[in-house]
Amino acid sequence: MILFDFDGTLVDSNGVWEVVDNTFLARRGLTPTQEYSETVGHSIFPLAAQFTIDYYHLDTTPQAIMDEWTQLGREAYLSQVPAKPGALAFLEQCRRQGEDMVLLIACVPEFCHAALKRLEMEDYFSRLIFVQELGMLKKDPATFVHVLKELGTSPEESTLYEDSPGACASAKAAGLTVVGVYDPFYARFEEELKGLCHRYIYSFTELLQP
Incomplete structure:
Protein backbone atom coordinates (compact mmCIF):
# COMPACT_ATOMS: atom_id res chain seq x y z
CA MET A 1 0.00 0.00 0.00
CA ILE A 2 1.28 3.45 -0.94
CA LEU A 3 -0.14 6.54 0.73
CA PHE A 4 0.39 9.93 -0.87
CA ASP A 5 -0.04 13.40 0.50
CA PHE A 6 -1.29 15.91 -2.10
CA ASP A 7 -0.38 19.54 -1.36
CA GLY A 8 3.37 20.04 -1.62
CA THR A 9 3.96 16.39 -2.47
CA LEU A 10 2.21 15.55 -5.74
CA VAL A 11 1.32 19.15 -6.61
CA ASP A 12 3.13 22.44 -6.15
CA SER A 13 0.42 24.16 -4.13
CA ASN A 14 1.84 25.18 -0.76
CA GLY A 15 2.67 28.60 -2.12
CA VAL A 16 -1.00 29.07 -2.95
CA TRP A 17 -1.98 28.80 0.69
CA GLU A 18 0.76 31.16 1.74
CA VAL A 19 -0.67 33.74 -0.66
CA VAL A 20 -4.20 33.02 0.60
CA ASP A 21 -3.14 33.45 4.23
CA ASN A 22 -1.17 36.62 3.52
CA THR A 23 -4.00 38.13 1.47
CA PHE A 24 -6.54 37.33 4.18
CA LEU A 25 -4.40 39.00 6.86
CA ALA A 26 -3.42 41.98 4.68
CA ARG A 27 -7.10 42.81 4.16
CA ARG A 28 -7.23 43.33 7.92
CA GLY A 29 -3.94 45.17 8.27
CA LEU A 30 -2.27 42.16 9.87
CA THR A 31 1.12 40.56 9.24
CA PRO A 32 1.79 36.79 9.36
CA THR A 33 4.38 35.61 11.86
CA GLN A 34 6.51 32.51 11.42
CA GLU A 35 4.58 30.84 14.25
CA TYR A 36 1.27 31.59 12.55
CA SER A 37 2.39 30.39 9.11
CA GLU A 38 3.85 27.16 10.46
CA THR A 39 0.73 26.38 12.50
CA VAL A 40 -1.84 26.93 9.78
CA GLY A 41 0.37 25.67 6.94
CA HIS A 42 -0.73 22.05 7.17
CA SER A 43 -3.57 22.19 9.65
CA ILE A 44 -7.11 21.29 8.65
CA PHE A 45 -9.46 24.15 7.81
CA PRO A 46 -11.66 24.29 10.96
CA LEU A 47 -8.71 24.16 13.37
CA ALA A 48 -6.70 26.66 11.31
CA ALA A 49 -9.65 29.05 11.23
CA GLN A 50 -10.15 28.87 14.98
CA PHE A 51 -6.42 29.33 15.54
CA THR A 52 -6.53 32.44 13.33
CA ILE A 53 -9.36 33.90 15.42
CA ASP A 54 -7.55 33.20 18.68
CA TYR A 55 -4.11 34.28 17.46
CA TYR A 56 -5.22 37.63 16.04
CA HIS A 57 -8.21 38.19 18.37
CA LEU A 58 -10.62 38.51 15.44
CA ASP A 59 -14.31 39.18 15.85
CA THR A 60 -15.60 36.66 13.34
CA THR A 61 -16.49 32.98 13.02
CA PRO A 62 -14.47 30.00 11.76
CA GLN A 63 -17.02 29.51 8.97
CA ALA A 64 -16.64 33.08 7.75
CA ILE A 65 -12.85 32.65 7.61
CA MET A 66 -13.12 29.31 5.82
CA ASP A 67 -15.53 30.81 3.27
CA GLU A 68 -13.04 33.60 2.51
CA TRP A 69 -10.11 31.17 2.26
CA THR A 70 -12.17 28.98 -0.06
CA GLN A 71 -12.95 31.89 -2.35
CA LEU A 72 -9.29 32.91 -2.46
CA GLY A 73 -7.98 29.40 -3.12
CA ARG A 74 -10.54 28.01 -5.56
CA GLU A 75 -9.24 29.59 -8.76
CA ALA A 76 -5.66 28.40 -8.22
CA TYR A 77 -6.69 24.75 -7.93
CA LEU A 78 -9.13 25.00 -10.83
CA SER A 79 -6.61 26.42 -13.28
CA GLN A 80 -3.08 26.99 -11.98
CA VAL A 81 -1.63 24.48 -9.49
CA PRO A 82 0.86 22.24 -11.38
CA ALA A 83 1.93 18.66 -10.73
CA LYS A 84 5.38 18.24 -9.19
CA PRO A 85 8.05 17.14 -11.72
CA GLY A 86 7.86 13.40 -12.35
CA ALA A 87 4.75 12.92 -10.19
CA LEU A 88 2.47 11.70 -12.98
CA ALA A 89 5.14 9.41 -14.41
CA PHE A 90 5.79 7.93 -10.96
CA LEU A 91 2.08 7.29 -10.40
CA GLU A 92 1.94 5.52 -13.76
CA GLN A 93 5.01 3.46 -12.85
CA CYS A 94 3.42 2.42 -9.56
CA ARG A 95 0.21 1.43 -11.34
CA ARG A 96 2.13 -0.70 -13.82
CA GLN A 97 3.76 -2.43 -10.86
CA GLY A 98 0.35 -3.25 -9.40
CA GLU A 99 0.60 -0.95 -6.38
CA ASP A 100 -2.55 0.05 -4.51
CA MET A 101 -2.40 3.84 -4.08
CA VAL A 102 -4.42 6.00 -1.68
CA LEU A 103 -4.48 9.75 -1.13
CA LEU A 104 -4.40 10.78 2.54
CA ILE A 105 -4.95 14.50 2.44
CA ALA A 106 -5.95 17.65 4.32
CA CYS A 107 -6.79 19.58 1.15
CA VAL A 108 -10.24 21.15 0.69
CA PRO A 109 -12.15 18.31 -1.06
CA GLU A 110 -13.58 20.57 -3.76
CA PHE A 111 -10.12 21.88 -4.64
CA CYS A 112 -8.50 18.45 -4.57
CA HIS A 113 -11.08 16.91 -6.89
CA ALA A 114 -10.77 19.82 -9.32
CA ALA A 115 -6.97 19.60 -9.47
CA LEU A 116 -6.95 15.80 -9.72
CA LYS A 117 -9.34 15.93 -12.68
CA ARG A 118 -7.46 18.72 -14.46
CA LEU A 119 -4.10 16.97 -13.98
CA GLU A 120 -5.56 13.55 -14.93
CA MET A 121 -4.48 12.00 -11.63
CA GLU A 122 -7.81 10.86 -10.22
CA ASP A 123 -7.85 7.36 -11.74
CA TYR A 124 -4.61 6.33 -10.04
CA PHE A 125 -6.11 6.15 -6.54
CA SER A 126 -8.39 3.53 -5.05
CA ARG A 127 -9.38 5.84 -2.20
CA LEU A 128 -9.27 9.51 -1.28
CA ILE A 129 -9.24 9.98 2.49
CA ALA A 142 -3.06 7.51 15.69
CA THR A 143 -4.33 8.89 12.38
CA PHE A 144 -2.13 6.52 10.41
CA VAL A 145 -3.00 3.59 12.66
CA HIS A 146 -6.71 4.33 12.12
CA VAL A 147 -6.42 4.78 8.35
CA LEU A 148 -4.38 1.62 7.79
CA LYS A 149 -6.81 -0.41 9.87
CA GLU A 150 -9.65 0.97 7.75
CA LEU A 151 -7.73 0.05 4.60
CA GLY A 152 -7.06 -3.47 5.90
CA THR A 153 -3.28 -3.25 5.80
CA SER A 154 -0.40 -2.91 8.25
CA PRO A 155 2.25 -0.21 8.77
CA GLU A 156 4.95 -2.72 7.75
CA GLU A 157 3.27 -3.07 4.34
CA SER A 158 2.75 0.66 3.81
CA GLY A 175 5.62 2.16 11.78
CA LEU A 176 5.30 3.14 8.12
CA THR A 177 8.14 3.49 5.66
CA VAL A 178 8.41 7.22 4.99
CA VAL A 179 9.73 8.96 1.88
CA GLU A 191 18.16 18.32 7.16
CA GLU A 192 15.61 17.26 9.76
CA LEU A 193 13.63 15.39 7.11
CA LYS A 194 16.75 13.71 5.75
CA GLY A 195 17.51 12.38 9.23
CA LEU A 196 13.91 11.42 9.93
CA CYS A 197 12.75 9.76 6.72
CA HIS A 198 13.82 6.40 5.34
CA ARG A 199 14.47 8.21 2.06
CA TYR A 200 14.36 11.84 0.98
CA ILE A 201 13.83 12.96 -2.63
CA TYR A 202 13.96 16.31 -4.36
CA SER A 203 11.85 15.11 -7.28
CA PHE A 204 9.87 12.04 -8.28
CA THR A 205 12.09 11.86 -11.34
CA GLU A 206 14.70 10.27 -9.02
CA LEU A 207 12.42 7.25 -8.63
CA LEU A 208 11.62 6.63 -12.30
CA GLN A 209 12.96 3.43 -13.77
CA PRO A 210 14.49 3.45 -17.27
Whole structure:
Protein backbone atom coordinates (compact mmCIF):
# COMPACT_ATOMS: atom_id res chain seq x y z
CA MET A 1 0.00 0.00 0.00
CA ILE A 2 1.28 3.45 -0.94
CA LEU A 3 -0.14 6.54 0.73
CA PHE A 4 0.39 9.93 -0.87
CA ASP A 5 -0.04 13.40 0.50
CA PHE A 6 -1.29 15.91 -2.10
CA ASP A 7 -0.38 19.54 -1.36
CA GLY A 8 3.37 20.04 -1.62
CA THR A 9 3.96 16.39 -2.47
CA LEU A 10 2.21 15.55 -5.74
CA VAL A 11 1.32 19.15 -6.61
CA ASP A 12 3.13 22.44 -6.15
CA SER A 13 0.42 24.16 -4.13
CA ASN A 14 1.84 25.18 -0.76
CA GLY A 15 2.67 28.60 -2.12
CA VAL A 16 -1.00 29.07 -2.95
CA TRP A 17 -1.98 28.80 0.69
CA GLU A 18 0.76 31.16 1.74
CA VAL A 19 -0.67 33.74 -0.66
CA VAL A 20 -4.20 33.02 0.60
CA ASP A 21 -3.14 33.45 4.23
CA ASN A 22 -1.17 36.62 3.52
CA THR A 23 -4.00 38.13 1.47
CA PHE A 24 -6.54 37.33 4.18
CA LEU A 25 -4.40 39.00 6.86
CA ALA A 26 -3.42 41.98 4.68
CA ARG A 27 -7.10 42.81 4.16
CA ARG A 28 -7.23 43.33 7.92
CA GLY A 29 -3.94 45.17 8.27
CA LEU A 30 -2.27 42.16 9.87
CA THR A 31 1.12 40.56 9.24
CA PRO A 32 1.79 36.79 9.36
CA THR A 33 4.38 35.61 11.86
CA GLN A 34 6.51 32.51 11.42
CA GLU A 35 4.58 30.84 14.25
CA TYR A 36 1.27 31.59 12.55
CA SER A 37 2.39 30.39 9.11
CA GLU A 38 3.85 27.16 10.46
CA THR A 39 0.73 26.38 12.50
CA VAL A 40 -1.84 26.93 9.78
CA GLY A 41 0.37 25.67 6.94
CA HIS A 42 -0.73 22.05 7.17
CA SER A 43 -3.57 22.19 9.65
CA ILE A 44 -7.11 21.29 8.65
CA PHE A 45 -9.46 24.15 7.81
CA PRO A 46 -11.66 24.29 10.96
CA LEU A 47 -8.71 24.16 13.37
CA ALA A 48 -6.70 26.66 11.31
CA ALA A 49 -9.65 29.05 11.23
CA GLN A 50 -10.15 28.87 14.98
CA PHE A 51 -6.42 29.33 15.54
CA THR A 52 -6.53 32.44 13.33
CA ILE A 53 -9.36 33.90 15.42
CA ASP A 54 -7.55 33.20 18.68
CA TYR A 55 -4.11 34.28 17.46
CA TYR A 56 -5.22 37.63 16.04
CA HIS A 57 -8.21 38.19 18.37
CA LEU A 58 -10.62 38.51 15.44
CA ASP A 59 -14.31 39.18 15.85
CA THR A 60 -15.60 36.66 13.34
CA THR A 61 -16.49 32.98 13.02
CA PRO A 62 -14.47 30.00 11.76
CA GLN A 63 -17.02 29.51 8.97
CA ALA A 64 -16.64 33.08 7.75
CA ILE A 65 -12.85 32.65 7.61
CA MET A 66 -13.12 29.31 5.82
CA ASP A 67 -15.53 30.81 3.27
CA GLU A 68 -13.04 33.60 2.51
CA TRP A 69 -10.11 31.17 2.26
CA THR A 70 -12.17 28.98 -0.06
CA GLN A 71 -12.95 31.89 -2.35
CA LEU A 72 -9.29 32.91 -2.46
CA GLY A 73 -7.98 29.40 -3.12
CA ARG A 74 -10.54 28.01 -5.56
CA GLU A 75 -9.24 29.59 -8.76
CA ALA A 76 -5.66 28.40 -8.22
CA TYR A 77 -6.69 24.75 -7.93
CA LEU A 78 -9.13 25.00 -10.83
CA SER A 79 -6.61 26.42 -13.28
CA GLN A 80 -3.08 26.99 -11.98
CA VAL A 81 -1.63 24.48 -9.49
CA PRO A 82 0.86 22.24 -11.38
CA ALA A 83 1.93 18.66 -10.73
CA LYS A 84 5.38 18.24 -9.19
CA PRO A 85 8.05 17.14 -11.72
CA GLY A 86 7.86 13.40 -12.35
CA ALA A 87 4.75 12.92 -10.19
CA LEU A 88 2.47 11.70 -12.98
CA ALA A 89 5.14 9.41 -14.41
CA PHE A 90 5.79 7.93 -10.96
CA LEU A 91 2.08 7.29 -10.40
CA GLU A 92 1.94 5.52 -13.76
CA GLN A 93 5.01 3.46 -12.85
CA CYS A 94 3.42 2.42 -9.56
CA ARG A 95 0.21 1.43 -11.34
CA ARG A 96 2.13 -0.70 -13.82
CA GLN A 97 3.76 -2.43 -10.86
CA GLY A 98 0.35 -3.25 -9.40
CA GLU A 99 0.60 -0.95 -6.38
CA ASP A 100 -2.55 0.05 -4.51
CA MET A 101 -2.40 3.84 -4.08
CA VAL A 102 -4.42 6.00 -1.68
CA LEU A 103 -4.48 9.75 -1.13
CA LEU A 104 -4.40 10.78 2.54
CA ILE A 105 -4.95 14.50 2.44
CA ALA A 106 -5.95 17.65 4.32
CA CYS A 107 -6.79 19.58 1.15
CA VAL A 108 -10.24 21.15 0.69
CA PRO A 109 -12.15 18.31 -1.06
CA GLU A 110 -13.58 20.57 -3.76
CA PHE A 111 -10.12 21.88 -4.64
CA CYS A 112 -8.50 18.45 -4.57
CA HIS A 113 -11.08 16.91 -6.89
CA ALA A 114 -10.77 19.82 -9.32
CA ALA A 115 -6.97 19.60 -9.47
CA LEU A 116 -6.95 15.80 -9.72
CA LYS A 117 -9.34 15.93 -12.68
CA ARG A 118 -7.46 18.72 -14.46
CA LEU A 119 -4.10 16.97 -13.98
CA GLU A 120 -5.56 13.55 -14.93
CA MET A 121 -4.48 12.00 -11.63
CA GLU A 122 -7.81 10.86 -10.22
CA ASP A 123 -7.85 7.36 -11.74
CA TYR A 124 -4.61 6.33 -10.04
CA PHE A 125 -6.11 6.15 -6.54
CA SER A 126 -8.39 3.53 -5.05
CA ARG A 127 -9.38 5.84 -2.20
CA LEU A 128 -9.27 9.51 -1.28
CA ILE A 129 -9.24 9.98 2.49
CA PHE A 130 -9.71 13.53 3.79
CA VAL A 131 -8.42 13.77 7.35
CA GLN A 132 -10.82 16.61 8.20
CA GLU A 133 -13.70 14.20 7.56
CA LEU A 134 -12.11 11.84 10.09
CA GLY A 135 -11.69 14.68 12.58
CA MET A 136 -7.99 13.79 12.83
CA LEU A 137 -4.61 15.33 12.06
CA LYS A 138 -1.66 13.79 10.21
CA LYS A 139 0.72 14.97 12.92
CA ASP A 140 -0.88 12.35 15.20
CA PRO A 141 0.41 8.76 14.74
CA ALA A 142 -3.06 7.51 15.69
CA THR A 143 -4.33 8.89 12.38
CA PHE A 144 -2.13 6.52 10.41
CA VAL A 145 -3.00 3.59 12.66
CA HIS A 146 -6.71 4.33 12.12
CA VAL A 147 -6.42 4.78 8.35
CA LEU A 148 -4.38 1.62 7.79
CA LYS A 149 -6.81 -0.41 9.87
CA GLU A 150 -9.65 0.97 7.75
CA LEU A 151 -7.73 0.05 4.60
CA GLY A 152 -7.06 -3.47 5.90
CA THR A 153 -3.28 -3.25 5.80
CA SER A 154 -0.40 -2.91 8.25
CA PRO A 155 2.25 -0.21 8.77
CA GLU A 156 4.95 -2.72 7.75
CA GLU A 157 3.27 -3.07 4.34
CA SER A 158 2.75 0.66 3.81
CA THR A 159 4.82 3.56 2.48
CA LEU A 160 4.00 7.25 2.78
CA TYR A 161 5.17 10.02 0.41
CA GLU A 162 4.89 13.33 2.26
CA ASP A 163 6.45 16.81 2.44
CA SER A 164 5.37 17.84 5.95
CA PRO A 165 7.86 17.17 8.77
CA GLY A 166 5.09 16.65 11.30
CA ALA A 167 3.27 14.10 9.16
CA CYS A 168 6.52 12.31 8.31
CA ALA A 169 7.39 12.03 12.00
CA SER A 170 3.99 10.68 13.01
CA ALA A 171 3.91 8.18 10.14
CA LYS A 172 7.34 6.89 11.11
CA ALA A 173 6.21 6.63 14.74
CA ALA A 174 3.25 4.58 13.52
CA GLY A 175 5.62 2.16 11.78
CA LEU A 176 5.30 3.14 8.12
CA THR A 177 8.14 3.49 5.66
CA VAL A 178 8.41 7.22 4.99
CA VAL A 179 9.73 8.96 1.88
CA GLY A 180 10.16 12.68 2.40
CA VAL A 181 9.49 14.90 -0.62
CA TYR A 182 11.22 18.25 -0.91
CA ASP A 183 9.01 21.32 -1.08
CA PRO A 184 10.16 24.95 -0.80
CA PHE A 185 7.60 25.59 1.95
CA TYR A 186 9.54 23.22 4.24
CA ALA A 187 13.02 23.93 2.90
CA ARG A 188 14.31 24.98 6.32
CA PHE A 189 13.46 21.50 7.64
CA GLU A 190 15.43 19.71 4.91
CA GLU A 191 18.16 18.32 7.16
CA GLU A 192 15.61 17.26 9.76
CA LEU A 193 13.63 15.39 7.11
CA LYS A 194 16.75 13.71 5.75
CA GLY A 195 17.51 12.38 9.23
CA LEU A 196 13.91 11.42 9.93
CA CYS A 197 12.75 9.76 6.72
CA HIS A 198 13.82 6.40 5.34
CA ARG A 199 14.47 8.21 2.06
CA TYR A 200 14.36 11.84 0.98
CA ILE A 201 13.83 12.96 -2.63
CA TYR A 202 13.96 16.31 -4.36
CA SER A 203 11.85 15.11 -7.28
CA PHE A 204 9.87 12.04 -8.28
CA THR A 205 12.09 11.86 -11.34
CA GLU A 206 14.70 10.27 -9.02
CA LEU A 207 12.42 7.25 -8.63
CA LEU A 208 11.62 6.63 -12.30
CA GLN A 209 12.96 3.43 -13.77
CA PRO A 210 14.49 3.45 -17.27
